Amino acid sequence: EYVIVDGEILDRTVAKVDIEDRGYQFGDGVYEVIRVYNGKMFTGKEHLNRLIESAEKIRMELPYSPEELESKMEELISKNELDTGIVYMQFTRGTSPRNHVFPGGDVAPTFVAYTRKVARPVESMEKGVRSILDEDIRWLRCDIKSLNLLGNLLSKQKAAEAGCFEAILHRGESVTEGSHSNISIVKDGVIITHQADNLILNGITRQKVLEICRNENISVDERAFTLDELSAADEVFSSGTTVEVMPIVEVDGKPVGTGNPGPVTRNLQDLFKAEIERQCGK
Ligand code: PLP
Known part of the structure; x- marks a missing residue:
């Protein structure tokens, strides 16, 4: 090697x-x-x-x-x-x-x-994954993809110990991102995800998903959303390089929407896969 x-x-x-x-x-x-x-x-x-x-x-x-x-x-x-x-x-x-x-x-x-x-996580993408909430204790330059990941590691470890895939981070009432991915919610057909500022890493997957949404006329609202909005969301998904578009079906033990991956997330997964095939072949 x-x-x-x-x-x-x-x-x-x-x-x-x-x-x-x-x-x-x-x-x-x-x-x-x-x-x-x-x-x-x-x-x-x-x-x-x-x-x-x-x-x-x-x-x-x-x-x-x-x-x-x-x-x-x-x-x-x-x-x-x-x-x-x-x-x-x-x-x-x-x-x-x-x-x-x-x-x-x-x-x-x-x-x-x-x-x-690294295989595509097809089974998790199909079934969805569970998550916990954790206070975002990281520094104020999360836009930099720096080697300093201790805050992220502590949150991800907590999630892993709870048998969960991701920790959804929040600063007080405001949700920022995941410990190793960006977080979006879907409410009444609109995708809401934290604006690209110093509090999140502006994920390349996040940007690709937003580009797909613009091309497909799917409404997007780039703004911080609250913990209440998260728990009232129809769908929640995580996005990242290795996990692509990953449905989150549970937050802190409570089901998201129906408790199964929702139609908007499913559609984005299909559109994202088409983009992969366009760039890298089938
Ligand atoms: N946010 C954090 C904290 C991350 O570590 C990552 C990395 O995967 C992401 C978001 C997603 O970024 P990308 O889509 O560029 O992989």
Whole structure:
């Protein structure tokens, strides 16, 4: 199995990162996860652009263009003969003696990437999944896809211990997103999802779903919704790179709507699958 370290493709068993890498010590870096179907990246350009934006937001300049990154990822996917899965990539602010202050310009970012086989979660997408609520205790720059995920991990662990797929996060009465996905509700045919601001990660899947809605004349309201609106919703779904459009059928032990995936979510799943097939083939 091949990986990329510092831009070089090499065997995973010989790959090395220094113990004073700033990603390891501080979580000082950014990352992306891109879906691969039939050996092709889905919405790859959007992910690579967001990676560069995340880097800029933490004042890191990446030594690669999006085109160079794209061709490196294609090379890795093909060397690993990946069919359906993900490619993970991260840039940290490099290796230098531990100090909160950024290292000088002579220190290059550390670039690491690998691939993994991940099937489409067809059974969960069919049946729907359960969720819990959890207070969103994260920082105020959730728009950056940074390596600092402790708040997300604590919430996801709580969900996992409750036998649930996702923790729906809220700041007081206002729902933000999930621990590892964006959350939308459906009320009277309208899709409501938190606006893309500093309190959520503007998911590429979220953006693709909204684009599909605009093309299909499905109404969308991009605004924060409340916990009361969540519990009165007809449908709830989660969206993310690996989970696509995932129906949520239970929140904190209470059924959503009928307790089964609803028609609007089903329709979006079909339209999303058509978009995957358009970009990556059947
Ligand atoms: N929100 C959070 C906190 C995430 O970790 C993710 C990642 O999957 C998402 C939303 C969804 O983003 P995307 O659709 O780009 O995968």
